[in-house]
Amino acid sequence: EPGRRIDLLLEAARDASGRLADEEAIGHYRRALAIASGTPDAPEGPGREPDLRRSALIGLDLAGQLRHVGERAEARRLLDQVVARARELDEPELLARVAITLYRDGFLSDHDASTKDLLAEAHRRITGKEGQDGLSDDRLAQELTIHIMAVARRGSDDEALAFSLWARHDSVWGIGSAVERLALTDELTVVGRRTGHQDMELHAAAMRWVALLELGDPAFLDQYRTFARLAELTELPWFALGAAVDAGLIASLQGRFAEATAALEDDALSLDGCDRATFGFMGHHLHWALHLLRGHFAEAEEVLRGLRGSGYPCPGLLEAVTAVEQGDAAPALRLIAEHADRPAPYPRAYLPLWLRLLAQTAALTGDPRLIARAEDELTPYTGQWIVSLSGCDISGPVDLWLGMLAAARDDRDAAAAALIEAAASSDRLGARPWAVRSRLHLAQVLLARGGADDEARRLLHDVAREAGELALDHWASEAAAALRTASAPASAGPPQNRAENRAADRTDDRPTEPTDSTKPTESTRPTDSTEPTESVTPAAPAAHAEFRRNGPVWQLGWGGVTVHVPDAKGLRDLHSLLGLPGTDVPAVRLLAPEGGELVLAAGQLGGDPVLDDEAKRRYKQHLDRLDAAMDRAAARDDARQVEAYDRERQALLDELRTAAGLGGRARRLGDQTERARKTVTARIRDTLRKLDPLHPALAAHLRASVTTGTTCAYRPDPTPDWQL
Structure with a gap:
């Protein structure tokens, strides 16, 4: 039966694609298209009634496979035929699917005029609304996907539902969309299991860990492991390659650079080229991102020289990021000026990386207008991470860039609060390079603000040590320069920005290891009980006992060590108790x-x-x-x-x-x-838990001296002279 033959050929084509057997997959799609179209070379001969709608859908799949191997001209001719077929059949939903397919083809590049026109035509046919041509491509595609999802659910069409879910996932991609994409991948997993499409389930698992990472959720690692296990079970090279790439991304994120380099040595990601055009230039991007994170700028620039010949869509963006990382804002400023009149200067897949460039350039130059623009763009996403290219580019926590922007406009309290959160978020994800960078900038802010030089020097020693362990020589050198500045006479003043820091530190001097007096002490773990425990002995009162709030930041000093932490209700509770030692305060x-x-x-x-x-x-x-x-x-x-x-x-x-x-x-x-x-017990307990890794001695003293319950109290022995 022809319909069954088509089903089997399409299943064989998907299997071949998963094995990276592209020519075999293309052959299966061609035969399925011939049967559906009723062409003379079909096995059934020319007399069979064609299934024009199904032939159009198969044509979309074949065009996608042709694009994978770089046969874009043939793919475009085929898509033009599908567009004509959709208009001939007068099916608005089919026309919308063709338009969305062309839109998704431009996920990594700009859409041409014909794609925009087709999106507008499909939108007009679907919604019946005129005068919507002024809507952006993204808005048109998003509204079309919502309609197709609704139609697919009403008709119980799993194939159409899967298409619309993926289309929606891609059309909303970008910073701030991770929560919706998590829900979409959940539904795709259900559809994949229901229809037996294991590749759908695997793809959803891969995209799910990326969304969790964007949200700063440590569960991303377990989700990646789930994807890797599923990929291993399928024994399909396509997903094995995807798991290897993802393993390299996570290894790079966490500072395991040898593992990341090994993962990028897969032949399919070779810089010498690849059968799949997208992998060809994506391999360049992955190598560039790894070199940039490690501070290997010469190697990163060498990769950039090969970009323009690889078909990479946005080489200028990467060149500007590379320059600004080295303290040169000129290429970025030119790029920003070129795109001044464009609300979305790059495809959605690249927009988070563009926001990183905008923020970094604003912080480096101190331009008030750029700073305000960057803060407006990023502030809604505090607590999240900047991730581009479906997870292939990770540009750190949003709070890192917000902290640098606040520092550039001399709001050092806000800068310290944001950078503390950036470091904490990096710690939660095990992202050591980004934690090092966040703490380095935090130390620089504390030095510039004054009043916490000891804490800043402690942070710089920690940064120098960990940067040395990770072979992040550029950050180790910058920490060394900041340490020298902190020890210099006050009249010398700190360098004004990173470019000056590096200019002041042209030597290969490596920072010395922190001494015992500057190393952090072992953290005392919190207990489940809020009552004092006999196993913890209160520290003797120190000459320096401080618990003061300065705007959004608290300055906490104990035993000669000062830390700065963001405001929290538990800190306010403790402050009230410290001001009334020995007094029972009702909760x-x-x-x-x-x-x-x-x-x-x-x-x-x-x-x-x-x-x-x-x-x-x-x-x-x-x-x-x-x-x-x-x-x-x-x-x-x-x-x-x-x-x-x-x-x-x-x-x-x-x-x-x-x-x-x-x-x-x-x-x-x-x-x-x-x-x-x-409520109060939970707030105080949570605050002490967060204080443990930052100031273990102070956390231990408070845990031993503070009781909670219907009434709360602070009963130290003896009572320190707190500066409140």
């Missing part, structure tokens, strides 16, 4: 310190209803007084007092909402006390 007060004595009294009344008539009256009176006080403060332009009254008012309103309970039921006051106990 309710710590939970809502702005609410004053009224909130505290409400939390201590036991099991009576929270909102009896008297309580309601007192709340209303207090809110009325606050409103009047806010009006008076506003009349005299006292913005600080207005903010203080507003915080207190908000705390009272929060308590009112809490007291209402679920469904409007009156909540008992005992519930509020218990909630405060659990």
Whole structure:
């Protein structure tokens, strides 16, 4: 039966493609196309009624296989035939699939005018809307994929559903889309298992670890291992190659450079060329990215010289990134000027790398307009990572670049907070090179800000040591230069930027190993209990005991070591307790310190209803007084007092909402006390856990001296002289 023959040929074509047997796959697709089209050379002969719709879909698959081997002219002719067939059949959904296929073909390059016109035509036919030609290619494709997904689900068409899910995945690719892509890969996994398409499940597993990495989720490593195990079970060279490439990417991310180099030695990624055109230039990119991360700039530039002849779509972007990494912003500034009028200067796959270049150039030049532009682009994605090219380019945590931008505009508190988070995120992923870089910039910020020179020098020694272990000589040299600057007379001043740092450090001097006095001490692990334990002895009070907040950053000093950590509610709780040594502080007060004595009294009344008539009256009176006080403060332009009254008012309103309970039921006051106990205990415990690796001695002292529960207290022996 012809339909069954086509099914078998398509299955054979997918199998051959997985084995990298491209010519065999193309042959199977051609035979399937001949049968569906009813051509004279079909096995059934010319008399069979053609299946024009199926022949169009097979033509899309064949064109994709031809593009893989670099036969773009034949692929384009075939796609033109498919477009004509879709119009002949007057099927808007088929026309949309053709348009989206052409759009996905331009994932790594710009779309030509005919693709844009076809997307607009398909969008008009599908939606019935006129005047949408001004929409971007991405917007048109995204709306089309949503429609095709809906149609596929209504018709229970798994093949169409799989196509639309992948199309949606590619059309939304970019920074900030990882959560949606995770959901798409979940559904693709289900469809792949239901239809027996193992390659679909494998591809979804590969894209899933990339999305988790973008979110800064350490689970990405387990997901990669899942993909690698599945790839090994299939014994298909295509997925074995993918697993090897991914292993190299992760090894590079984590600083295992020998493993990364070995992974890139696969013949399919050889710089001498490859049967699959995409792999040919992607091999160049992977080698370039590895050299750049290691600071091997001469080798990176050598790879760049071969880019233009490899068909690589964006060589100028990589050349600008390479230059700015070495302190030369001129190529990047030219590129930014060239694209000044383009909202999306590069294909979606490259846009995250473009944002990295924009941020790095702004930080290097200190241009206020570029800094503002870069911060506007990146701030919504704090906590995430910059990943391009389906995972083949990892440009570090967003907070690293935000920290550098804040430093460039002299907001050193914000810079320190962002860089602390960048280092912590890198640590969570095991990304040692990026952790080294984040801590180096953090140390430079602390030196520039002043008041934490000891902490900065400790960080620089750590950076020098770890950079030496990883053979990151460029960062080791920069740390050495910063250490010399920190030890020089104050009048010398620190270099203003990395370019000056490197100019000041042209020697091959390697930093000395940190001494015992500068090495971090062994961290004391947190216990499950919040009560003091006999196994931890409080450290003796030190001359330097500091627990002060400066905007979004806390400066914590103990035993001669100072660290800076980002603001957290647990730090505020501890600060309140340190200011009242030996005093039992109700957890309710710590939970809502702005609410004053009224909130505290409400939390201590036991099991009576929270909102009896008297309580309601007192709340209303207090809110009325606050409103009047806010009006008076506003009349005299006292913005600080207005903010203080507003915080207190908000705390009272929060308590009112809490007291209402679920469904409007009156909540008992005992519930509020218990909630405060659990919340404050969890906040303090989490803060101490995060403090362990940063300042283990201080964490141990606080854990031994602070008790939590319905009431909390700080009872040291003896009491240090805290600077609060």
